[in-house]
Amino acid sequence: MIKYKAVRRALNSFLHSYTDSVARVLVIAAEKGHVSYDEIEKVVEDDIKEVLLLGHNWRLIIPARTYKSMEWEDRVLMVEPGEVYEMPNVVQCLVREAGQSGQWEPKKAVSTAFKQIGESKWALMPKLVELLGSQAKGNRISAVQVKQACEQLGIGERVDPLIAELKSTGIMSPCLASLTDALHRRAPVYELNPSLFIK
Numbered sequence: 001m002i003k004y005k006a007v008r009r010a011l012n013s014f015l016h017s018y019t020d021s022v023a024r025v026l027v028i029a030a031e032k033g034h035v036s037y038d039e040i041e042k043v044v045e046d047d048i049k050e051v052l053l054l055g056h057n058w059r060l061i062i063p064a065r066t067y068k069s070m071e072w073e074d075r076v077l078m079v080e081p082g083e084v085y086e087m088p089n090v091v092q093c094l095v096r097e098a099g100q101s102g103q104w105e106p107k108k109a110v111s112t113a114f115k116q117i118g119e120s121k122w123a124l125m126p127k128l129v130e131l132l133g134s135q136a137k138g139n140r141i142s143a144v145q146v147k148q149a150c151e152q153l154g155i156g157e158r159v160d161p162l163i164a165e166l167k168s169t170g171i172m173s174p175c176l177a178s179l180t181d182a183l184h185r186r187a188p189v190y191e192l193n194p195s196l197f198i199k
Contacts, residue, residue: 001099002027002030002031002095002096002099002100003099003100003102004023004024004027004099005023005102006098006099006100006101006102007023007026007027007095007098007099008020008023009098009102010098010101010102010103010104011023011026011098011104013103013104013198014058014104014198014199015054015058017050017054018046018047018050018051018054020046021043021044021045021046021051022051022054022055022060024043024044025040025043025044025051025052025055025061026055026060026061026087026091026095027095027099028040028043029061029085029086029087029092029095030087030091030092030095030096030099033086033087033089033092034064034084034085034086034087035061035084035085035087036082036083036084036085037079037080037081037082037083037084037085038081038082040052040085041081048079049079052077052079052085053077055085056075056077056085057194058194058195059072059088059091059170059193059194059195060087060091060095060195061085061086061087061091062075062085062086062087062088063075063076063077063078063083063084063085063086064083064084064085064086065078065083065084069174069176070173071173071174071175071176071191072173072191073173073175073176073191074176087170088169088170088171088193089113089116089117089168089169089170090109090110090113090169090170090171090193090196091109091170091193091195093108093109093110093112093113093116094106094109094195094196097109097112104198106126106129106195106196106197106198107126107129107130108126109196110125110126110129110169110171110196111123111125111126113125113169113170113171114165114169117165117168117169119165121155121158124153124155127153128149128150128153128155128162129166129171129192129196131149131152131153132145132146132149132172132192133192133196133197135148135149136192136197139191139192139194139197140175140189140190140191140192141172141189141190141192142187142188142189142190143159143163143187143188143189143190144187146159146162146163146166146190147159150162163190166190167190170193171192171193171196172190172191172192172193173190173191173193174188174189174190174191175188175189175190175191
């Protein structure tokens with residue numbers, strides 16, 4: 001059972017408003033991987049638009065509605081009945097852990113998310129994500145930087161499968177809209193999930 005008050009306490013480490021409402025939404029979403037507008041309306045007393053915008057900006061929840069692709073930048077944030085918002089797998093791990101400990105623990109969530117998908121090097125993944133975060137500019141990282149980080153950790157032969165796993169766990173998303181950035185870097189560009197890099 002995820003304890004709502006513990007999640008709220010964990011969110012206080014980086015959110016400065018609507019903590020109570022965001023915690024209520026995250027608890028519902030963490031139970032099943034998504035939450036509907038109608039469910040949010042029943043538990044949130046604050047401005048629902050502000051709560052959803054905050055959750056979306058931190059990539060805690062992602063609108064299910066999309067323009068054309070599954071990348072986060074293509075998602076359409078509609079604040080109205082019938083809409084559904086998904087929770088990335090790694091955020092589910094974050095919220096479940098926070099619901100027990102009252103702490104926001106990205107490293108633990110990353111290793112749990114990778115363990116759940118059967119990654120044999122799951123214990124090494126928090127270090128990989130930490131390296132990616134330290135190299136990111138504006139929360140963006142190139143495929144070349146991912147490759148370099150993998151090589152630094154001695155797992156360079158598995159770059160492509162690891163990129164797929166980083167995407168499937170919700171740690172990063174392709175940035176196809178950032179074509180100029182991709183051309184400049186001469187490699188695909190990815191957005192890292194900011195909820196994993198709380199300072």
